[in-house]
Structure formats: C-alpha cells, structure tokens
Amino acid sequence: MASLRDDLRAAIDSGDLAAVERVAKQSPEVLLEPLQEQSWRTDYPVTAAAIRGQAVILSFLLGHGGDATANDHYPLSPAAVRTGTVQAMEVLIEHGADVNGIANDYGPPLIWAIDSVQ
Numbered sequence: 001m002a003s004l005r006d007d008l009r010a011a012i013d014s015g016d017l018a019a020v021e022r023v024a025k026q027s028p029e030v031l032l033e034p035l036q037e038q039s040w041r042t043d044y045p046v047t048a049a050a051i052r053g054q055a056v057i058l059s060f061l062l063g064h065g066g067d068a069t070a071n072d073h074y075p076l077s078p079a080a081v082r083t084g085t086v087q088a089m090e091v092l093i094e095h096g097a098d099v100n101g102i103a104n105d106y107g108p109p110l111i112w113a114i115d116s117v118q
Helices: 004-014 017-026 028-032 045-051 055-063 076-080 086-094 109-116
Strands: none
Touching: 004 017, 004 028, 004 045, 017 028, 017 055, 028 045, 045 055, 045 076, 045 086, 055 086, 076 086, 076 109
C-alpha cells in the first residue's frame, strides 16, 4: 500500500497538481516532510519539484508552507544545473530564494550551474 509520501513523490514526478492537492487535503504536513524516511536535501517536496521543473506544483507547495530557502538555500542550487527549470527557479526567487545563497558550503547557484557544464 502506497503512503501519502509515495503519492506526493509520484505526483511531483508526473506534474499532477490535482494529486498534490489531494495529498495536501488529506495531510498538509506531508508537504513539508521528507519524501522518504532516509532522506537527503533533494528528497523534500520543494526541492523535488524545483529539480523536476514543476513550477506550478512548486508554487502550490510554497503557498502551503514550503520554504524556498530551506536547507541552507538548497532548492535553487540543484535546479540551476538541470534543463527545463528556469520557471521553477523564477518561482523560487519570487518566494525569497537568494541567488547568492551558499548551499552546502559549495557556492551559489551560478557556481553549481557553471561547474555542471564543465
């Protein structure tokens, strides 16, 4: 039997906003929790939506308590190295993500993006 976390992950992966809304209605706190028990920064719903370029879902998550600056500004950095994420990055910035924020003691999103093409 799939958990709500699994349902949320699948909805984010497929871009199914209606399914994300159903999960939020059943259990709004799941929108703010890691998507799996043993998680890392990419396993939070906001970051998962950002790195998949799901701008509409990302806006929904941020409008329901998600944090664009979570995990030391992490959501913006991995999004910067993916194709198809410009709209998602714009949504994060509109919701307070700092384009100069240092994630993982590595550097700001621009450094991540430059390093990814080298």
